[in-house]
Amino acid sequence: MTGEKATFGGGCFWCIEAAFEELDGVTDVTSGYAGGHTEDPSYREVCSGNTGHAEVVQLEYDPETITYEELLEVFFTVHDPTQLNRQGPDVGTQYRSIVLYHDDEQRDLAESYVEALDEEGGYDDEVVTEIESLGTFYRAEEKHQNYFAKNPTDAYCSMHAQPKVEKVREKFREKVKA
Template sequence: MEIHNKIERATLAGGCFWCTEAVFLELKGVKSVVSGYIGGHTLNPTYAAICNGDTGHAEAIEISFDPDVISFGELLEVFFATHDPTTLNRQGNDIGTQYRSEIFYHNEMQKEISEAYISLMTDENTFEQPIVTKVSPVSIFYKAEVYHNDYYNQNKLQGYCSYVITPKIEKLKKVFQDKLKV
C-alpha cells in the first residue's frame, strides 16, 4: 500500500479570519491553519492597516491539509456552509473589503473545482441571493500578527467569540460530524 503524505495548501477568505480559522482547525486532515492577509496592494500589511479597508487585502486563512484525508472540494463544502457567500464585502456586522468572500487557488485544479462548485450551487439555487465569491490566483500571503493565531481557542469567552464563532462551530459539529477530528 502506497502512502503519499503529500500536504497541499488552500487559501480562503470568508470574513473574519478568527471565524474561519476556528472552523477549519476542527477538520480531520487539516494539519495547520494560519491567519493572514492576501489580495491587496500594500507590502507587509498589519491588522491596523487592513481594518480601514484601504490596503485591498482580505482577512484570510492558509490551510495545510492532507488530500488523502480531506479533499479541496470538501474544504470548499465546509467553507460555503460556514459563511455567507452572497454578501459583498460583508459577513454579519463585519463590513469592508477585508471581509470579502474569495478563494485564492494554488493551481488549475483548485481553480476548476472552485468554479465548478460555485456553478453547481448557482444552478441548484443553494442560496436565495447570487454568490459573490471571487476565484483568484493566490498571491503573497502575509501572516497575521501572532495574537491572531488560534484566537478563538484562546478567547472563547470573549463576546465576539461567544456570539459569532461558537454558533459556527456548533453548526460545523452538527452538519459535518464525519469530518471532525476526534
C-alpha cells in the same frame, strides 16, 4: 509527507480559522492577509480597507484524509457567500468572500462549485465569492493566530465563531477530529 494548501476568506479570520481547526486532515490553519496591494500589511492597515487585502486563512491539509472539494463545502457552509464585502457585523472589502487558489485544479474546482451553487438555487441571492490566484499570503500578527481557542469566552467569538464551529461539528460530524 507535506500537505496541500488552500486559502479562503469569508469574513473575520478568527471565525473561519476556528471552523477549519475542527476538521480531521487539516494539519495547520494560519490567519493572514491576501489579495491586496500593500506589502506585509498590519491588522490595522487591513482593517482600514485601504490595502486591498482580505482577512483569510491558509490551511495545510492531507488530501488523503480530506479533499479540496470537502474543504470548499465546509467553507461555503460556514459563511454567507452572497454578502458583498461583509459577513454579519463585519463590513468592508477586507471581509469579502474569496477563494484564493494555489493551482489550476483548485481554480477549476472552486469555479465549478460556485456554478453548482448558483444552479441549485440554494441561496436567495447570487453567490459573490471572488476566485483569484493567491499571489502573496501574509501571516497575521501572533495575537490573531488560534484566536478562538485562546479566547473562547470573548463576546465576538461567542456570537460569531462558536456557531460556525457548532455548524461544522453537526454537519460534518464524520470529518471532525476525534
